[in-house]
Amino acid sequence: MFEAILLTIVTAATPLVIAAVGELVTERAGVLNLGVEGMMIMGAVCAFAGSYLTGVPVLGVLCGILGGAAFSLLFGFLTLTLVANQVATGLALTLLGLGLSGQIGESFVGIPGVKLQPIVVPVLSDIPFIGRLLFAQDITFYLSIALVVGVHWFLFRSRTGLKMRAIGDNHGSAHALGIHVVRTRYLAVMFGGACAGLAGAQLSLVYTPQWVENMAAGRGWIALALVVFASWRPWRVLAGGYIFGAVGILQLHAQALGIGIPSQFLSMLPYAVTIVVLIIISHNRRTTLINTPACLGKPFVPDR
Amino acid sequence: MRIELERRASASGLFSVVSPLLALVLTLLAGALMFLMLGKDPLYALYSFFIDPLLEVWSLHELAIKAAPLILIAVGLSVCYRSNNWNIGAEGQFTIGAICGSILPVLVPQWHSVLVLPLMLVMGMLGGALYAGIPALLKTRFNTNEILTSLMLVYIAQLFLDWLVRGMWRDPKGFNFPQTISFAPEAVLPELLASGRAHWAIVFALVAALALWFMMRFMLKGFEVTVLGRSERAGRFAGFSARRMVWFSMMLSGALAGLAGISEVSGSIGHLQPSISPGYGFTAIIVAFLGRLNPLGIIASGFVLALTYLGGEAAQLSIGVSDKVTRVFQGLLLFFVLSCDTLILYRVRLVLGTGRNVDVRS
Secondary structure, eight states, X not given: OHHXXXXXXXXXXXXXXXXXHHHHHHHHTTOOOTTHHHHHHHHHHHHHHHHHHHSOHHHHHHHHHXXXXXXXXXXXIIIIISOOOHHHHHHHHHHHHHHHHHHHGGGGTTOBOOOOOOOOOTTGGGSTTHHHHHHSOOHHHHHHHHHHHHHHHHHHHSHHHHHHHHHHHOHHHHHHTTOOHHHHHHHHHHHHHHHHHHHHHHIIIIISSXXXXXXXXXXXXXXXXXXXXXXXXXXXXXXXXXXXXXHHHHHHHHHHHTOSSOHHHHHHHHHHHHHHHHHHHHSSHHHHHHHSOTTTTOOOOOXX | OEEEEEEOSXXXXXXXXXXXXXXXXXXXXXXXHHHHHTTXXXXXXXXXXXXXXXXXXXXXXXXXXXXXXXXXXXXXXXXXXXXXXXXXXHHHHHHHHHHHHTHHHHHOTTXXXXXXXXXXXXXXXXXHHXXXXXXXXXXXXXXXXXXXXXXXXXXXXXXXXXXXXXXXXXXXXXXXXXXXXXXOGGGSOOBSSTTSSOBTHHHHHXXXXXXHHHHHHHSHXXXXXXXXXXXXXXXXXXXXXXXXXXXXXXXXXXXXXXXXXXXXXXXXXXXXXXXXXXXXXXXXXXXXXXXTTOHHHXXXXXHHHHHHHHHXXXXXXXXXXXXXXXXXXXXXXXXXXXXXXXXXXXXXXXXXXXXXXXXXXX
């Protein structure tokens, strides 16, 4: 029973971790993309379509990643090339994503999907208790861990990562030093989009293997909160993702047990917890300011 | 090929008028393309989407009904956005406004008085304002990002409404349908004309838009909004308080969203039910930007977006496309509006080839 709960927590936390790590990279480069929800839902519908039409779920995952990245290019073009307001454009991306995915997915409603099969690591998965938890998961789980490790290495151990952080903290100086601000930001935005797409693919291929309209249900927004919670550090995203995942799952179990609290109030829990966590993290203005990329959300027009 | 931007010396007056229109034209073109891909005749589809609903009196009434909440919410949001406060939870404030306004007709239906309706409207506004006060409090007191908190509160408000109408407030004689009792006649917002369903909400919307236009144009408060939005630092030198502006703009937009909520429930629906809005709170964000955050522009853009709702319903019947097309149209429109707005501040130049501004002498 306990192990089963832990397994579901892992499944619930994985999309949050993936989407938040992607957004973390985008924000480290100084771009605030509020369209995570939209890219996630586009990833979900593309992944379902890919898996349904080819019959190969792994190809579906690929479609989800590509769909999310392609969709994020729209945001990139507006905010980076046309220097549109990032907050408004992010909202536009979410609104368009919700509409477009509904339109694309209309013919998929009610079709049972194909679940992504777990990859069982021999020997390691036989370790009692943690073996099945950590080494008999589907590919998205392994990717989520790899992303956290990889992004940490990239940001804090690699030269390109250093440049990217420099762009996020002062795009004017970075530009003066000859770093390609706009090009790097395009890549960062697309990475964020690809991650959100992968997170969406996890939703429609693993979490609930089917297409349901609006199935991201605010997870994109929670991922955004998670980046703030993690104060833009990858390892903390992992920790935060599992806390949020646990809250989501425990409220489901509480509903199933019927503990006298109306189900609606239990469903509010993930959103309420997000608010509480944001309060705890943000109330110290100084630490927030130190961690936030200084150019986050600011427009950049290269002077020639 | 690259696109280069060059900042204009001052904002282009021409393009601030032309850009929303250009965005509309581009949306129509993209829409035609979309219908073509869906295998429909694009001209006929656009006709039944955007012209057909304007040809009959009853549908003009429906247009006013749908435009009213959009305009009410969007003019409030425009003040928020101009002061750099990003309230995106209007949908939640709309819901809470509807709930608070419905307290009287649901809990004391036996009270028949002319006071009921005005009290309902006031309570709706209060409810919306207080609910928007939560992100304002969190922003001013705890430095919390209002974008995320106001959005989270939308989900909470909707779940709360769901619980109310399925539980405590459910009509005992309603055959177990999740809805409250129907409002008594004196709790229903009266119709405006004998010819159709349009009720007083559209009047509230127009009055609110004109009042806020006056405030932004001629009053010190409007200047304060603009200055603090452009530069908080400059505002501080002028003696304006950014903290008070957070409260003012959030609660103003919350009150208007709340008024929209109770007007919709009282005038159009007549009882509370789990779903009371087809996403007005989010569509109003598009309305605000299409109207270029100007209350008079918002009146026009409110009617345009209301038309997309009506057109979506009409097109479902006439050409057999789903209502999702409406949402796609709305999203596309916001995209084109935001990209066309670039033309106001910048000259856009296409540079062919990889041609940089190479120094000729070297």
